[in-house]
Amino acid sequence: MTIQEAARRSGLSAHTLRYYERIGLIHSVDRDGKGHRDYTEQDLSWLEFLTRLRSTGMPIADMCRYADLRRQGRHTAPERQRMLETHRVRVAARIAELAQDLDVLDYKINMYKEMS
Amino acid sequence: MTIQEAARRSGLSAHTLRYYERIGLIHSVDRDGKGHRDYTEQDLSWLEFLTRLRSTGMPIADMCRYADLRRQGRHTAPERQRMLETHRVRVAARIAELAQDLDVLDYKINMYKEMS
DNA sequence: GTTTGACTTCGAGTGCACTCTAAGGGCGAC
DNA sequence: GTCGCCCTTAGAGTGCACTCGAAGTCAAAC
DSSP states (O other): OOHHHHHHHHTSOHHHHHHHHHTTSSOOOOBOTTSOBOOOHHHHHHHHHHHHHHHTTOOHHHHHHHHHHHHHOGGGHHHHHHHHHHHHHHHHHHHHHHHHHHHHHHHHHHHHHHHO | OOHHHHHHHHTSOHHHHHHHHHTTSSOOOEEOTTSOEEOOHHHHHHHHHHHHHHHTTOOHHHHHHHHHHHHHOGGGHHHHHHHHHHHHHHHHHHHHHHHHHHHHHHHHHHHHHHHO
C-alpha cells in the first residue's frame, strides 16, 4: 500500500513514516517500480505495535534498540522480553500515578462544586 | 524557606522554580532582606498541585491560564472548575488508553514466555 | 580581606520527537 | 505538452519544557 494509505491506517503522518524508516524503526520498506514505498500488512502491524510503545512513553532510542534486536533474529528474544517486562513495570507505575492524580483532581473539582 | 529547600520539597529544580515564576505560574514569591526568594507553605501546596497538573500532561500554557484565573479571584471559580473537569476527562481517557496498551504489552510478553 | 558559595536576572542552549522545506522525478488528465 | 499532484532524499526548522551559563551581589567562614 502507498505511504498515504499507511499513514491513514497507522494514524502517523507520511513525514513520520519516512522519519521512522530513516532512524531504523522500520527496516527497508519495499519499493514499487517508481521507487515509491509499498507497505505490507506486516509493516502495518509492526507500526501499530510501535505506536503503542510510543503511546506508553517508551523513548524512540529504546524502540530503535528493540527493532534492532528483532532484526537480529530469534536468539535476541530473551532480551526483547526483558525490555518489554521492564517497560511494563513503568507503564503500570504510570497508571497508578495517574489514578492518584485523578483522585486529587476529583477532590479539587468537588471543592469547586461545594463552593457554588 | 529558601529556593533550595523549596526545590527539595517540591521535587523541582531551583532553575525550574525560577522559570515557573518567570512565566507566571507562581505569582510573586516573597523576597527576604537580601532579595532572595522566601517560599511559604502555601507556595509549596500550589507547587504540589501544579506538579500534578504537569504529571497528568496539562500543557504549561493551560496551567498559566489556570494560575491567572486563580489570581483574578473568586469570580473565576466556575471557569477554573470547567478547566479541571475538561482535564479530568482527558486524564481518565489517558488511563484507559494506557490500560489497553498494558494489555497488549502483557500479550506480547506472554508470547515470548511461550516461545521459550 | 579574600575565598566560598548561594543567591539574583536575563538570555541562550538542550533534547526530544517530530515536521517541514527544497529540489527534483514521474505520471495521468486536459 | 504542461499542469497538478504525489512521490523521492537530505537536511533544516519547530515547539515544548526545561536547563544552563554569564555576570554580578552579598554574607559568612577561614
